[in-house]
Amino acid sequence: MKIMIASDIHGSAYYCKKMVELYQEEGAEKLLLLGDILYHGPRNDLPEAYEPKKVIEMLNSISQEILCVRGNCEAEVDQMVLNFPVLAEYCILYLGNRMMFVTHGHKINPEHLPPLKKGDILLNGHTHVPKCRGYGEGGQIDYIYMNPGSVSIPKENSPHSYMLLEDNRFTWKDFEGNAYMEYNIK
Template identity: 65%
Template sequence: MKLVIASDIHGSAYYCKKLLSRYKEEKADKLILLGDLLYHGPRNDLPKEYAPKEVIQMLNEIKAEILCVRGNCEAEVDQMVLEFPVLSDSMILYLDGRMVFATHGHLFHKEHLPQLKAGDILLHGHTHVQALERVEGYYYMNPGSVSIPKNGNENSYMVYENGIYTIKNLDGKEIDHISVIEE
């Protein structure tokens, strides 16, 4: 199974198009979205080509391929226009015999952990900062932001395949990777 994982589109039609192009080129089985799809939020500047209605249309076209969690910028009104579930605070995946706790990052994060056992993975966006870390018995991963990266990061997404998580820029160039198979 191959997954593309992304977060924080924030209504940018420009970066959503780039992400969906990468998703198609990666030939992934599913697109995992970690929230903040349509609204830019009061703390962020407007992203390039801010056009939430265009983002809605693009995402709805591949609704059967999307798994999504709610970000801190999602609201019930977003669920009225998006044709796939967007209001769950988390989802649990089992990959390579490990639990992957996927969430946006505003409720559960490194300072407020969900229940994890040794080797489990906490996967979230929200900070707009890429991360692939082994932390005190678990893994912490963040694909960064599709549209509004922070801390000098590039616009990015993540690919999961065969126990390897790889962060890439929106041109498909590898930034970093981590394998969870060694354990």
């Protein structure tokens, strides 16, 4: 199964449209959203084409294909307008014998870990910065931390980006479709 992973749309109709187009071009079967879908939040400037109602319309049109976790900008009113669950704090996916703990990242992150076993993956959004890093001590990797970056408000000079997961390979891509980082699970 091919899964597109994206985070932090923040109500940008312009970047949501690009994301949905890329989702379709990539031929992904599921879209995993890591929160902060409609609202821009008080710490962020308004993203380009801030039009949450258009974002609602675009995402509801593919609601059967979306998995989502709650970001720090989601509210109960968001669930009233979106046709897919957006209020789950986390979800757990399995890649063979590895657990992938998926959450937005504002509560559970490398500084506040969930229960992870050696080789598990922590997948967050929230920081708006793409990452793939192994954490551990003494040269041993205990877990892998991943972040797709942000759809609409990238930070630290990162591109507008998303990730693909297919055949145990994670690929980070910019919105021109260029792969710029990859991680293969062994």
